[in-house]
Amino acid sequence: MTVSNPASDPSALPQPRPAPDPQAGPDQKDLWRAYDLAQRHYESDLQLFSARMNLFLFIQSALVALVGGATQIGKVHLAASRGAVASFGLALAVAWLLVASSSYLWVKTWRAHMMQLGESLRVDVSSRLFDHRTRQLAHKRSYSHQHRAWDQLESFSWLVRPTLVICCLPIIFIGGWIYLGWFT
Numbered sequence: 001m002t003v004s005n006p007a008s009d010p011s012a013l014p015q016p017r018p019a020p021d022p023q024a025g026p027d028q029k030d031l032w033r034a035y036d037l038a039q040r041h042y043e044s045d046l047q048l049f050s051a052r053m054n055l056f057l058f059i060q061s062a063l064v065a066l067v068g069g070a071t072q073i074g075k076v077h078l079a080a081s082r083g084a085v086a087s088f089g090l091a092l093a094v095a096w097l098l099v100a101s102s103s104y105l106w107v108k109t110w111r112a113h114m115m116q117l118g119e120s121l122r123v124d125v126s127s128r129l130f131d132h133r134t135r136q137l138a139h140k141r142s143y144s145h146q147h148r149a150w151d152q153l154e155s156f157s158w159l160v161r162p163t164l165v166i167c168c169l170p171i172i173f174i175g176g177w178i179y180l181g182w183f184t
Contacts, residue, residue: 026120028121031117031120031121032121034117035114035117035118035121035123038110038113038114038117039114041110041113042107042110042111042113042114045103045106045107045110046107046163048103049100049103049104049106049107049163049166052099052100052103053096053100053103053166053169056092056096056099056100056170057169059092060089060092060093060096060173063085063088063089063092064089064173064176066085067082067085067086067089067180082180082181082184083181083182085181086177086178086180086181086182087177087181089173089176089177089180089181090174090177090178090181093170093173093174093177094170094174096170096173097167097170097171097174100166100167100169100170101167104163104164104167107163
């Protein structure tokens with residue numbers, strides 16, 4: 001019985017795909033695949049962003065409750081270690097700020113990538129979904145019977161996105177930990 005080595009038989013190896021012609025545009029099938037992958041990455045990064053921020057918020061809230069509870073009850077051993085808890089909370093809040101900023105940039109990157117691919121594929125939903133003017137017109141059509149305050153709220157929500165607000169939340173905790181640890 002003879003065993004042949006597949007590496008020695010060139011017909012057994014998969015043939016490489018021919019290089020695309022640089023003069024021709026990208027293949028529509030490849031663009032749709034890239035769009036689908038970008039959309040999955042975008043959704044995945046949003047979910048990771050949310051999970052990370054919830055975890056940091058939970059831990060920070062528990063630390064604030066620990067320090068606040070020690071102050072209310074008047075326990076000396078916890079009140080004496082307030083500086084240590086504040087230092088830990090401050091370090092955690094700085095780490096939270098760095099993680100939030102990095103995650104926010106990835107979410108923005110995938111959003112921009114989806115918009116670019118959507119424009120190449122002529123997917124109106126992708127670019128319109130993130131376009132301020134289109135969103136504003138859709139809002140006015142939906143809420144034309146409402147008060148002017150709704151227009152201002154929509155404009156404000158365009159400028160201040162929830163993901164950006166969550167990115168700024170660690171700054172509040174940083175200020176709080178500095179105050180609790182060194183000025184009380």
